[in-house]
Amino acid sequence: MSYDTQPKGSHFIDGAYVEDTAGTPIEVIYPATGEVIATVHAATDAVIEQALDSARRAQAEWAATSPRERGRVLTRAAQILRERNREMSELETRDTGKPLQETLVADATSGADALEYFGGIAAGLTGEHIPLGEDWAYTVREPLGVCVGIGAWNYPTQIACWKAGPALACGNAMVFKPSETTPLCTLKVAEILVEAGLPAGLFNVVQGAGPVGAALTTDPRVAKVSLTGSVPTGRKVYSAAADSLKHVTMELGGKSPLIVFDDASLEDALGGAIMANFYSSGQICTNGTRVFVQKGLRERFVQRMAERMKGAVIGDPLDEATNFGPLVSARQMEIVEGYLKIAQDEGARCVTGGERIDRPGYWMTPALFDGVTDDMTMAKEEIFGPVLSVLEFDDEDEVVERANTTTFGLAAGVFTRDISRAHRVIGRLEAGTCFINSYNDAPVEMPFGGVKMSGVGRENAKAAIEHYSQVKSVYVRMGAVEAPF
Numbered sequence: 090m091s092y093d094t095q096p097k098g099s100h101f102i103d104g105a106y107v108e109d110t111a112g113t114p115i116e117v118i119y120p121a122t123g124e125v126i127a128t129v130h131a132a133t134d135a136v137i138e139q140a141l142d143s144a145r146r147a148q149a150e151w152a153a154t155s156p157r158e159r160g161r162v163l164t165r166a167a168q169i170l171r172e173r174n175r176e177m178s179e180l181e182t183r184d185t186g187k188p189l190q191e192t193l194v195a196d197a198t199s200g201a202d203a204l205e206y207f208g209g210i211a212a213g214l215t216g217e218h219i220p221l222g223e224d225w226a227y228t229v230r231e232p233l234g235v236c237v238g239i240g241a242w243n244y245p246t247q248i249a250c251w252k253a254g255p256a257l258a259c260g261n262a263m264v265f266k267p268s269e270t271t272p273l274c275t276l277k278v279a280e281i282l283v284e285a286g287l288p289a290g291l292f293n294v295v296q297g298a299g300p301v302g303a304a305l306t307t308d309p310r311v312a313k314v315s316l317t318g319s320v321p322t323g324r325k326v327y328s329a330a331a332d333s334l335k336h337v338t339m340e341l342g343g344k345s346p347l348i349v350f351d352d353a354s355l356e357d358a359l360g361g362a363i364m365a366n367f368y369s370s371g372q373i374c375t376n377g378t379r380v381f382v383q384k385g386l387r388e389r390f391v392q393r394m395a396e397r398m399k400g401a402v403i404g405d406p407l408d409e410a411t412n413f414g415p416l417v418s419a420r421q422m423e424i425v426e427g428y429l430k431i432a433q434d435e436g437a438r439c440v441t442g443g444e445r446i447d448r449p450g451y452w453m454t455p456a457l458f459d460g461v462t463d464d465m466t467m468a469k470e471e472i473f474g475p476v477l478s479v480l481e482f483d484d485e486d487e488v489v490e491r492a493n494t495t496t497f498g499l500a501a502g503v504f505t506r507d508i509s510r511a512h513r514v515i516g517r518l519e520a521g522t523c524f525i526n527s528y529n530d531a532p533v534e535m536p537f538g539g540v541k542m543s544g545v546g547r548e549n550a551k552a553a554i555e556h557y558s559q560v561k562s563v564y565v566r567m568g569a570v571e572a573p574f
Contacts, residue, residue: 094183094273099129099296100136101279103143104289109133115269115296120186120415121406121450129272131297134304140264140293141310144235147290148262152232156211159258163208166285170201170250170278177277179407181246184271186415186451187369188406199531200250200278203549206533207254214259214554216561223568229561232260233336234312236557237305239326240275241317242268242417243372249275251533252315253282253292255553261313262291264305269298270418299325306330313337313557317374319471320542327545338546338556340374340538342471343499345520346492347377347528348482351385353504354526358390359397361504361528362477367401367455368529370414371475372421375500377528379461379468380479381488387481391459394477395441401455403446415451416474422451425474432458432467432476443476463491471497485514493519499539502528521547 094117098106112130119126132140151159170177177197182189187196216228238252245267256263267275279294295301299322306314306329313336316326323341330337347365349358365377382390401413416422422445429443443456455475461468467478482488492501501520503511511525521539524530531537536552538544546556 094126094180096127096129096273096276100132101276101294102140104283107136109136112136115272117272118418119183120417123449126183127273129296132295132301136295137301137304140295141235141308143290144262144264144293145310147288148235151262151288151291152260156214159260160208160211162286163204163211163254163257166282167201167205167208169281169285170197170204174198177246177274180277181274182406184245184273185242186406186417188411188414190409190412191369196244196246200246203250203254203533207258211258224566226562226564230558231561233557233559234261235310236261236263236313236315237311238263238265239302239316239318240265240267242270243369245271246274246278248317249278251548255557257291259554259557261557264293264295266295266297266302266305269296272296303329309333311335336556338548339544340548341542341544342497343374343539343543344379344469344471344495344497345375345377345500346379346381347502348488348492348514349380349382349386349390350505351383352506355389355393357526358504359394361502362394363397365502365528366477367413367475370416372417372473373529375522375529377500377502378472378478380477381482381492382479384481384483387479391440391479394457398441398455398457413455416453419451421473422453425453425472425476428467428472428476429456432465435465437461437465437467463494485510489514489517496542498541499543
């Protein structure tokens with residue numbers, strides 16, 4: 090490709106690019122064509138040591154910096170990120186395969202929102218005064234120290250900023266490991282943070298797969314680990330972090346219900362289901378992949394959805410007219426194809442799509458399945474691809490019970506014109522991030538995260554501050570001390 094996607098170095102440590110070719114090579118593949126567009130190297134022990142050592146050194150000074158100045162740096166970084174939105178979006182498209190139409194509005198922009206939000210609240214992260222009669226107490230909010238962030242491949246820029254924003258605002262340093270599938274954009278985020286005035290060493294990026302993540306999460310210098318990834322990875326990271334009682338937040342997978350009652354606006358419900366299943370080619374953890382449609386509406390819903398799916402424009406992701414891109418990798422395509430075969434073997438009816446497209450890269454048409462039942466594999470396991478499953482239901486109590494019959498609990502959505510029912514049903518659903526007459530909105534002002542096997546803790550909003558800081562309590566006695574002897 091004529092566009093230069095090869096980074097200056099595989100890692101970004103202590104304010105500069107770093108290379109160590111002794112690390113295992115990692116080829117970066119453009120999903121739209123299957124071309125190798127860059128090569129980075131996994132972090133060696135020496136690189137990991139350099140990243141953690143510089144982070145620990147820089148963090149002590151950063152913690153002593155005024156919160157207002159920390160906020161200024163994050164706000165400046167947000168501004169630069171917005172100014173370079175097209176450049177970042179094009180790189181994100183090459184890294185992930187997502188259409189430029191999407192990355193221009195959903196990736197670097199949401200990352201900038203996060204940096205700006207946490208930059209804006211940094212100066213207000215105070216403790217409290219507690220009156221106790223003549224005596225009193227106060228609390229101080231302190232940073233944790235060195236934090237490790239582990240990212241996923243579907244939203245590399247956004248995830249890096251969602252973790253860096255609160256970590257840096259609270260006075261921590263962060264060593265971030267992007268997914269080995271999409272390693273490019275986070276390097277640019279690190280570059281921008283330093284350009285905005287962030288002292289060297291406070292946001293370091295190291296590349297690699299599981300072994301690098303394991304080395305980071307088990308290091309005694311690390312105080313906190315934040316992971317976005319799968320449940321199996323989450324279990325490993327949680328277990329490793331528990332050995333030294335590190336702080337942990339986990340944003341893991343989901344098999345979320347989207348419930349459509351028969352009084353819903355059909356077109357809005359269809360739009361919500363499209364956003365919940367086909368945006369980012371279905372590669373979103375919150376996706377409402379179990380679409381429960383009430384009996385009286387199901388037939389019209391399926392028929393109209395098949396019509397609306399004809400609006401998918403499949404083509405060059407760098408063409409802004411394209412609105413549906415490839416899957417991220419050959420492996421992910423194999424996984425999705427495996428689930429489609431199981432679905433048909435188990436009796437689900439493929440209404441349209443689910444076919445591999447004969448062109449270079451990892452392309453598949455969006456798939457719509459009807460006649461799906463709760464016991465089918467596609468209704469129980471996370472597919473992470475463009476597959477919409479329609480399940481029929483009769484009444485409210487039934488659908489709530491069925492919706493909650495899952496080990497996951499990341500998200501849930503309800504479409505209905507009955508606002509009382511909307512709030513009532515949402516109140517009964519076991520999920521951390523919910524939507525009424527909408528789906529997959531993720532403003533930084535709103536806490537984000539799951540329950541059950543979908544995660545621990547919350548990202549974004551003021552809730553994230555609790556996960557990147559700790560409270561010190563101080564009791565002050567104003568008079569004499571009474572003692573038994």
